[in-house]
Every structure is written in structure tokens, then in C-alpha cells.
Amino acid sequence: MEHHQSKSFPISHVIGFVVSLVLTFAAAGIALKTNLSFKVIMWIIGSLAVIQAGMQLFMFMHLREGEHGKTNLINMIYAVFMVIVIVVGSIWVLTSGHASH
Template sequence: MSNQEKGFPISHIVGFLLSITFTVVALLVALKTDLPKTTIMFVIGGLAVLQAGLQLIMFMHLNEGKDNYSKIIHTVYAIFMAVVIVIGSIWVVTAGHSIH
């Protein structure tokens, strides 16, 4: 066990507080601003990407340990699959509406 594992998990607390902050900011932007809907969606999407990156680093320990090349390959593949699923879902939903 390293010294960091034995001590107070300050990085986990900072990561948790940042995650809460990103979520609250997204909520406030969505509910309390008069920005155009497109802008709100981009802000929420940007905050979601930041939060995902934060959680990969702080909680999934992506930057720790050996074999970082393998971790990067798996992470890129997971991101690719998530993008394909989201874009495919949007495509299927919008294609269904254009049939009428």
C-alpha cells in the first residue's frame, strides 16, 4: 500500500465536490437562464464531458498504475461506442418521425 492510500482521500473528496458543482451549474444553466435552448444543450453537454473526464481520472484511476497504453485504447473504444450508441439512437428516433 502506498502512503497515498493510507491517508485521507482528499482527491476523492475534491472529485466529488467538483462533480456536484458541475451538476449544480448544469441545473442552474438549464433552469435559471434565458439562453437559447441550443446554447443550454451545449453547456450541459460540455459539463457532462468534463464530469466524465473528471470521474475517469479521480474515481476510475485512469492515470494510475501500469499499462497506460491498454487503458487508453479501452477508454477510446468505450467513448467511440458511447458516441455510436447516442448518435444511432438519435438517428433512429428522428428517422421515425420523418416517415410520416
């Protein structure tokens, strides 16, 4: 609950915005201007996306603020777990040959 109206400059928002822009253009640069393999590029830009999303959760959305901060965090961790199960699970099952008869 440290966020109060006394602060006169939204420093965490500005940092979050600048870092988000840097990560966005870095991902575009790596994807479009380098000759790395598809797999390496996807791992790098995928990681940059996760970093940017995580940063926005804390710096823009105040994830851990308030008396339910811990509940919010557990809720988001569970959501991320569900995303991995659904996305990675679907792609794995449907493209790795298990379904090819």
C-alpha cells in the first residue's frame, strides 16, 4: 500500500513505457534484421515478450498492490500455468505426429 497521492511524477510508469518500447523494437530488430535460426529467434523474442508482459503487470497494473496483492499474484501464476498447458499442449499434441494416422 505504499502508493499514495503525494508523488508528483509517475516514474515507474515512465520507466515501464520506455523499457516496453525498447523491448518491442529489440524484438522486431532481432526477428527481421538478423540471420539467426528460426528456433533461436523465437526463443529470444518469446522471452522478450514474457519479460515485457511481466513488467507491465507490475509497473502498469500494480499487481501486488492492496490487501489482495498476494491473491492476485497466485491467480496470475495459475493463469500463466493454464496458458502453457493450453498453448504448448495443443501444439505438441496436434503437430508432433500423435494425431497423424
